[in-house]
Amino acid sequence: MNQRVTIQEVAPRDGLQIEQRFVPTSEKIALIDALSQTGVAKIETTSFTSPKAIPNLSDASEVMAGITRHEQVGYVALVPNERGAERALAAGTDELNLVMSASDSHGLANLRMTPWQSLERFPAILELARGHEVFINASISTAFGCPFDGEVPASRVLEIISQLTAMGIRGVSLCDTTGMANPAQVRALCEHVLARWPELALTLHVHNTRGMGLANALSAWQAGVTRFDAALGGLGGCPFAPGASGNVCTEDLVHMFEEMGIDTGVDLDALLAVSQTLPELVGHDVPGQVVKAGRSNRRYPLPESASAR
Amino acid sequence: MNQRVTIQEVAPRDGLQIEQRFVPTSEKIALIDALSQTGVAKIETTSFTSPKAIPNLSDASEVMAGITRHEQVGYVALVPNERGAERALAAGTDELNLVMSASDSHGLANLRMTPWQSLERFPAILELARGHEVFINASISTAFGCPFDGEVPASRVLEIISQLTAMGIRGVSLCDTTGMANPAQVRALCEHVLARWPELALTLHVHNTRGMGLANALSAWQAGVTRFDAALGGLGGCPFAPGASGNVCTEDLVHMFEEMGIDTGVDLDALLAVSQTLPELVGHDVPGQVVKAGRSNRRYPLPESASAR
Numbered sequence A, B: 001m002n003q004r005v006t007i008q009e010v011a012p013r014d015g016l017q018i019e020q021r022f023v024p025t026s027e028k029i030a031l032i033d034a035l036s037q038t039g040v041a042k043i044e045t046t047s048f049t050s051p052k053a054i055p056n057l058s059d060a061s062e063v064m065a066g067i068t069r070h071e072q073v074g075y076v077a078l079v080p081n082e083r084g085a086e087r088a089l090a091a092g093t094d095e096l097n098l099v100m101s102a103s104d105s106h107g108l109a110n111l112r113m114t115p116w117q118s119l120e121r122f123p124a125i126l127e128l129a130r131g132h133e134v135f136i137n138a139s140i141s142t143a144f145g146c147p148f149d150g151e152v153p154a155s156r157v158l159e160i161i162s163q164l165t166a167m168g169i170r171g172v173s174l175c176d177t178t179g180m181a182n183p184a185q186v187r188a189l190c191e192h193v194l195a196r197w198p199e200l201a202l203t204l205h206v207h208n209t210r211g212m213g214l215a216n217a218l219s220a221w222q223a224g225v226t227r228f229d230a231a232l233g234g235l236g237g238c239p240f241a242p243g244a245s246g247n248v249c250t251e252d253l254v255h256m257f258e259e260m261g262i263d264t265g266v267d268l269d270a271l272l273a274v275s276q277t278l279p280e281l282v283g284h285d286v287p288g289q290v291v292k293a294g295r296s297n298r299r300y301p302l303p304e305s306a307s308a309r
Helices: A011-018 A025-036 A060-066 A082-090 A104-111 A115-129 A154-166 A183-196 A213-223 A250-259 A268-275 A278-282 B011-018 B025-036 B060-066 B082-090 B104-111 B115-129 B154-166 B183-196 B213-223 B250-259 B268-275 B278-282
Strands: A006-009 A042-047 A074-079 A095-101 A135-141 A171-176 A201-206 A227-230 B006-009 B042-047 B074-079 B095-101 B135-141 B171-176 B201-206 B227-230
Touching: A006 A250, A011 A025, A011 A042, A011 A074, A025 A042, A025 A060, A025 A268, A042 A060, A060 A074, A060 A082, A074 A082, A074 A135, A082 A095, A082 A115, A095 A104, A095 A115, A104 A115, A104 A135, A115 A135, A115 A154, A135 A154, A135 A201, A154 A171, A154 A183, A171 A183, A183 A201, A183 A213, A183 B250, A201 A213, A213 A227, A213 A250, A213 B213, A227 A250, A250 A268, A250 B183, B006 B250, B011 B025, B011 B042, B011 B074, B025 B042, B025 B060, B025 B268, B042 B060, B060 B074, B060 B082, B074 B082, B074 B135, B082 B095, B082 B115, B095 B104, B095 B115, B104 B115, B104 B135, B115 B135, B115 B154, B135 B154, B135 B201, B154 B171, B154 B183, B171 B183, B183 B201, B183 B213, B201 B213, B213 B227, B213 B250, B227 B250, B250 B268
Parallel strands: A006 A042, A006 A227, A042 A074, A074 A095, A095 A135, A135 A171, A171 A201, A201 A227, B006 B042, B006 B227, B042 B074, B074 B095, B095 B135, B135 B171, B171 B201, B201 B227
Antiparallel strands: none
């Protein structure tokens, strides 16, 4: 199995978008600049969406203009439509992350489009991107289940990927938007996709809503997936599950892989140092565990009672 | 792989022993009686230890006498020494769970015995149990790492199991006492143990200290393990990692297995109903996720914005 994976940090977008507090632009930039020094392969920096839809990310252009770019890091922006793509391209984004849902109801609730309507819109965005040095990824939300429609058949996800690749899109993220996926399902779908499209840059994007985030990532890795989205501190969340955690936590994911002997390219201590700044940034405790417990290799002094053998 | 696993609930012992609040005996009994109706295979009911060492479980005999036994459930008690074994046998316990550490320092800190000293004491306990209808299990703490000594070589754990089986002990729990194990390590050790002792009743006991609880359980299942300890709500914890979570959470583990199509024998809805009583019982929020988010099959009404297609 692959002994090298890449980590794509999504906290600045998927994490901050649902926070109660608007994180000031300068603090967003400081967070992204700190993350750029940790060895993550990509940072989902912001979303070029309507400020009315996501007020927390209304400063997308300012953030993209303000960050200090690290040459080893790809700066990704989520793009819901042509207008967003134009703004993202103008800001010099390295990668456009197009977004759609696998399920009708989630697509309509989130984007006012069914999957098939989204797929009809994508060629216009690809046309805008032509001539720019920009990678195009498509994220498929609710790929493992929809909180409204329930089960999402794998055949539907495969049909969507088939249409995306036919358009020339070379990167796809399978997103477990509300944490419904289980390890058996993740393994089966990822194996199927990689067998059918071996050249596809396939990313797993999971939420830890029901505690299965790391187990699902492990299962995807066993299926051959090497690209993982994760959010520092486990930021993010599901608006339907108050109190449940958000995205799979970057430092916990990196810690698991590194403990398994799998190289993530990430400096875990540097990442943990950035994670420690989060509670102040967002104004509340965050779900990540390793930042609280320390790495597995942490040692404690022997209690007095034990030293007197 | 095995499509049937058994769940051994440890919250009444491993969970309650570290709580700030002494849970009154009647409330312990009510909790255990409720758990007895959920389909768990065993319940670690209490610990027959010195009341000075673990004041929270000083009512061990009263609890064992007060519960209503379900014929399908095995009632287990942790037993640190001969005195504890005598009390547990007098209380009609179904299974004695002998406890030792794989590492010298943890053994000395927790039991004032090295692993080898513990192994010398066990025959006297087995002698006491002779003639009683009681199953003997041995739990090996720090089997995947020690918070004081660091790495615990697999060879040491194998030597301990070798001595335990030579004494006639037929059940062994590999315990990741402070949540240091990773999925690769769990898989390798469990595969090794099951290959060498195929008849052994092997249990995995993991803590979720660094978020890897479910991933480690998944990995053990892939290695062929079918017995899992878990604590309702994810109760329990590591005294060295304040803020980090405790044992792997029973309802989250059952949920993962059931979603994967693996039969646990547990009625998850019944288990979730018991879990909902925990915050009041212990006086604080607990780490379990599924009780907050609902099962993966939970459906939400479509938002107004989406219904107008």
